[in-house]
Amino acid sequence: MVVADDEGGIRYWPDFVDAQIADAWFAALQAADWKEQRRPMYDRVVDVPRLLAGYATGQWPPALPLTDMLQRVQRLAPADYNAVGLNLYRDGRDSVAMHNDKLHTIGPGQPIALVSLGDSRRMRIRAKTGPRAGIDLVLEPGSLLVMSHASQLTHEHGIPKTVRPVGPRMSVVFRVRSEKYAH
DNA sequence: GAAGGTCAAGCGCA
């Protein structure tokens, strides 16, 4: 347990699946419907530093291994997941700023399950109040990170950029979206 | 419909 609270806190399983499965998933998910996004930044528009894809549960192309992934996630972190979000960090310049998942879009008490594939990347986790001691967690391929709803209130997380040469990493995030946000 | 939060890059400093 990386962070403790009464909903399970933040839990990390480095060996969620073995390397062969992780590699196969990573390869198959290249075929997802990856989209670039852009955002305004001062007087210019910049690319969001990662590629994004997302599906409602069961609405993904059958060729994607998401059904298998979801079944395995269910064994360790059972919940009525109704959405998946995928992020592709192409190299060390790709990142996500520190943030927490929007509580209003997640069912109360429901976990968020994140599977990592491809190269390892370091995730920074930090308490939002009090002593702002940060925790670094290396998210390895084939690992599972489960974050409680409550932990989103107390902690924020992000994937910082790095100068170290790194290959692509993918995260596959299963969530229980509230009614009005679910498709 | 007003108001508040988000989150991109780059900078300076620790």
Added chain:
DNA sequence: CTGCGCTTGACCTT
């Protein structure tokens, strides 16, 4: 090398 806090603004949410 890396972390952090600051900055603006279009868009989203309440």
